[in-house]
Amino acid sequence: QVQLVESGGGSVQAGGSLRLSCVASDSTYSTHCMGWFRQVPGKEREGVAAIDGDNGDNDTTYAESVKGRFTVSRDNAKNTLYLEIRDLKPEDTAMYYCAAAGDIFSFSRAGKCHGPVGSWGQGTQVTVSS
Numbered sequence: 602q603v604q605l606v607e608s609g610g611g612s613v614q615a616g617g618s619l620r621l622s623c624v625a626s627d628s629t630y631s632t633h634c635m636g637w638f639r640q641v642p643g644k645e646r647e648g649v650a651a652i653d654g655d656n657g658d659n660d661t662t663y664a665e666s667v668k669g670r671f672t673v674s675r676d677n678a679k680n681t682l683y684l685e686i687r688d689l690k691p692e693d694t695a696m697y698y699c700a701a702a703g704d705i706f707s708f709s710r711a712g713k714c715h716g717p718v719g720s721w722g723q724g725t726q727v728t729v730s731s
Contacts, residue, residue, distance in 0.1 A: 602719075602720060603626050603627055603630060603719065604720065605623050605624070605625055605699050605700070605720050605721065605722035606722060607621060607623045607723065607725040608623075608624075609621040609725060610725030610726045610727045610728075611726075611727070611728070613727075613728070613729055614689075614729070614730055614731075615690055615729055616688055616689065617689050617729075618685070618688075619686050619689065619727060620683060620685045621637070621683065621685075621725060621727075622681055622682070622683055623637075623683075623699030623722055624679070625681070625720075626680070627680065628680055629701075630680075630719065631677040631680070632656050633701050633703075633704070633705055633714075634651055634652065634653050634702040634707040634708055634709050634714035634715075634716065635651065635652055635675060635682045635699065635701045635702065636648055636651030636673070636702075636713055637649050637650045637651070637682075637684045637697060637698070637699055637700075638697070638699075639693075639696065639697045639727075640696050641694070641695045641696075646698070647664065647695075648664060648711070648712045648713030649663065649666070649671060649684075649712050650662070650663050650664070650671050650672075650673035651663075651709035651710070651712055651714050652673045653709050655677065656705060659675065660708075660709060661673050662712055662713075663711075664711060667686075667712070670686060670688050670689075671684060671685070671686055672685040673685075682699050684699075686727070689727075690729060692729075694728050694729050695727060696724040696725070696726050697724060697727055698722050699721075700714070700718050700719075700721050700722070701719045701720045702714040702716045702717065702719055703716065703718055703719030703720075704717060704719075
């Protein structure tokens with residue numbers, strides 16, 4: 602199974618920026634939709650940003666709550682998915698996970714890949730202080 606490893610989380614003050622990375626162990630997911638989720642203890646995991654694979658022209662979609670501040674991108678040459686977060690807010694505090702769709706037919710919509718999940722990363726914590 603392809604492994605996904607996130608990094609880049611940390612503790613920042615409100616208004617700051619972070620760039621999260623998610624490295625895949627091989628190139629299997631270059632043609633698959635990939636996305637970022639976040640989860641706060643006691644709440645459901647929320648899809649925040651997703652990007653289609655090459656077949657989908659790398660189209661991106663976002664949850665309404667993060668539009669304008671989050672940017673998802675990918676570098677298939679490095680098997681890496683990114684999430685840039687600007688103007689961080691305390692409510693962005695969460696564990697952030699990347700995920701890859703399990704097939705090439707999944708597509709991004711409203712910040713999530715719609716289709717079966719192939720792999721999850723282990724998560725990277727983002728903590729924003731006011």
